[in-house]
Amino acid sequence: xxxxxxxxxxxETPKGxxxxxxxxxxxxxxxxxxxxxxxxxxxxxxxCLTCAGRLLSGSVDQSSANSYFPEDKAAGFVLLCTGRPxxxxxxxxxxxxxMRQHRAxxxxxxxxx
Amino acid sequence: MSNGVTPVGHGDVTQRVGVEVIRARGVDVEKLIKMLIxxxxxxxxxxxxxxxxxxxxxxxxxxxxxICEDARLEDRxxxxxxxxRIYELGGELPNDLPAFHNQAGxxxxxxxxxxxxxxxxxxxxxxxxxxxxxxxxxxxxxxxKDPRTYDMASRILNEEIEHEAWFIELLAHERDGKSIPSGHxxxxxxxxxxxxxxxxxxxx
Numbered sequence: 281x282x283x284x285x286x287x288x289x290x291x292e293t294p295k296g297x298x299x300x301x302x303x304x305x306x307x308x309x310x311x312x313x314x315x316x317x318x319x320x321x322x323x324x325x326x327x328c329l330t331c332a333g334r335l336l337s338g339s340v341d342q343s344s345a346n347s348y349f350p351e352d353k354a355a356g357f358v359l360l361c362t363g364r365p366x367x368x369x370x371x372x373x374x375x376x377x378x379m380r381q382h383r384a385x386x387x388x389x390x391x392x393x
Numbered sequence: 394m395s396n397g398v399t400p401v402g403h404g405d406v407t408q409r410v411g412v413e414v415i416r417a418r419g420v421d422v423e424k425l426i427k428m429l430i431x432x433x434x435x436x437x438x439x440x441x442x443x444x445x446x447x448x449x450x451x452x453x454x455x456x457x458x459x460i461c462e463d464a465r466l467e468d469r470x471x472x473x474x475x476x477x478r479i480y481e482l483g484g485e486l487p488n489d490l491p492a493f494h495n496q497a498g499x500x501x502x503x504x505x506x507x508x509x510x511x512x513x514x515x516x517x518x519x520x521x522x523x524x525x526x527x528x529x530x531x532x533x534x535x536x537x538k539d540p541r542t543y544d545m546a547s548r549i550l551n552e553e554i555e556h557e558a559w560f561i562e563l564l565a566h567e568r569d570g571k572s573i574p575s576g577h578x579x580x581x582x583x584x585x586x587x588x589x590x591x592x593x594x595x596x597x
Contacts, residue, residue, distance in 0.1 A: 323499055
């Protein structure tokens with residue numbers, strides 16, 4: 281049940297839409313895992329970009345990510361392993377390739393590219 | 394094609410049978426090279442270099458200092474072990490150290506502020522955890538398809554798992570006053586690296 285500190289997360293994944301609630305202090309990737317949604321990730325530090333998604337609506341707190349730039353936010357990318365919801369969210373998952381290409385174009389760190 | 398393997402011409406030095414056989418078995422070789430470079434950067438820069446600094450700030454904790462040193466030297470051994478494989482697969486290291494460090498898939502183990510034993514042990518622990526995840530990804534990618542890379546990655550992974558166990562034990566003791574044993578006793582010489590350096594292949 282959604283409380284005042286929990287938000288509805290809707291993920292658009294390659295296998296279809298999945299939704300669950302996530303507390304404002306919980307990482308989105310963790311909440312997804314607890315709800316049986318298996319998302320890609322490696323570092324769990326907000327560094328490697330494997331968990332990258334595209335924020336379609338809502339607001340995400342990325343203050344725990346090790347490597348997240350204003351340019352990432354401007355382009356709509358989020359890192360689910362270290363992102364916390366500030367509102368209800370709709371996110372397209374599995375965007376790692378596009379986020380790495382975005383970083384490379386800007387000369388920003390792009391592991392695994 | 395023989396068993397799905399792209400033929401390599403007699404005397405052809407532009408292709409490698411060692412690469413084509415694993416490609417035929419489903420390994421995305423280009424992706425593997427990128428992942429190995431990211432892991433090599435994490436071993437050399439994110440851990441080995443920064444552990445050198447962390448170790449300097451553990452005065453009064455000579456036991457922690459020694460264990461940090463073991464992990465540091467073993468992570469250097471991981472770097473040495475995996476770099477040749479990058480080249481064998483047809484890849485290369487970036488000819489620019491900052492660019493290489495930017496490739497690292499794990500956070501740099503920077504000296505925390507304040508540099509207390511608890512904070513340093515926490516940095517060490519989380520660094521090892523990222524290493525476990527990164528090398529597990531390589532193992533998953535190569536198991537049953539690329540025996541050579543899998544063998545190297547699993548040797549490294551063995552030691553990263555031991556490192557995590559050490560720092561859990563030390564952090565639980567230092568921060569929480571709890572006993573969570575690593576299950577290990579002691580290494581031999583510093584940097585002994587029992588899996589990545591000193592276990593010989595069977596070779597009568």
